Amino acid sequence: MLVAHLADLHLGRGSLGDSQGAERLISFRQAMATLAAYRPDAFLIAGDTFDSPQVDQAIIQEAARVLCGIRNPDGAAIPIVLIPGNHDPADAEKLWRSFSELLESSGCVHLAREPRLIELAGGKLLVEAYPCLTRYSAEPPWEKRLDIARRNGEAVRVVVAHGTLQGGPIPEGETDAYPFTEDEIRALGADYVALGHFHGIYPAWGNGDECLRGCCYAGTHEADQFGGESGYAVLAHLSPGQPTRLRRIKIGRREWRRVVLNGPTDLGQVERLLEEMRGDSAPPRYVVRLEVRSRAAWTPAEAQQLYGLEAALLTLGAQVERRGEIRPCVDVQALDLAELPSGAVKEALLSLKRDLEACQVGHERELFAAALQIGWEKVQEFA
DSSP: OEEEEEOOOOBTOOBTTBTTOHHHHHHHHHHHHHHHTTOOSEEEEESOSBSOTTOOHHHHHHHHHHHHHOBOTTSOBOOEEEEOOSSSOTTOHHHHHHHHHHTTTOSSEEEOSSOEEEEEGGGTEEEEEEOOOSSOBSSOTTSSOOOOTTOOTTOEEEEEEEOEETTSOOOTTOTTBSEEOHHHHHHTOOSEEEEESSSSOBSOOOSSSEEEOSEEEOOOSSOOSSSSSOSEEEEEEOOTTSOOEEEEEEOOOOEEEEEEESSGGGHHHHHHHHHHHHTSSOGGGEEEEEEEOSOOOBOHHHHHHHHHHHHHHHHTTOEEEEESOOOBOOOGGGOOGGGSOSSHHHHHHHHHHHHHHHOOOHHHHHHHHHHHHHHHHHHHHTO
């Protein structure tokens, strides 16, 4: 039995360089088609399909159209179990009524707005679906456990839920969103627990693309932040009485790269990223953050080199943001102050330069040099 597990699609959410969230929809269509090619017996979407109950109607229509149209390579429809998460809870009546109306012609999408036991694959796959009934809850998603007496020895049982694993990486502001513990997961006795809420694969995957694991967060299908194992889906291979084998599939379209610049010596990292993008067939998929971390001295030439690399990244179509300031240090002793207009400012700078040249004490020289640079920069601002 093969199950494709996605979560936290957050359709309708914008991100850096994609304020309307179009990339998330494009990536969603691509993800479903990519996973369908593996011929899964079912899709599990573990909550937060939509970013909020107030998403645009066009997004709801497109999501329903994609889900209703998904087929395997033989043209057969693939069952889909979808639960509301805490961002699109079951009590979002307008959202789910509209979505349900669009699904009326399809019998393959099972929307669980209340806890349900869904039998698929002729009863060989039992899915316990535990939606988020409201935005927040202090109880685990399976507080009201379903009757599972109908299980037979040939069936595999999967739980799909959305909530916060205690001790795990809790999303900011979400500590009271359906909390549960690892012991509670084990007590479910399921062959696989497909979770949503954390925007990355968790527990951390480690090396390789496969592992044996009975529960997992799939994370968001399209990365929307720097860091973390996001942009994946999970394929769960299930057999009665056997350990569940998971395989992660890269489905995200965008590449999120963060380059930390502790000084000019780190410019080589930006150069290597630029070369990588030049060799990529779709460089606009890159989202780049340049983080200036230290107050290291940058010469004007080094600052211009960084600005040039940044412009080259932008020219390739990447979304680029720079955090932190660069203050190029000029060679104050080589400044040609004679070209400045006559006046008090010129005389003050000339006096600072004479004091610098005459000073022999290290820390005092630094003070004179800093004062001279600040004065020179201010003159250039108003020139």
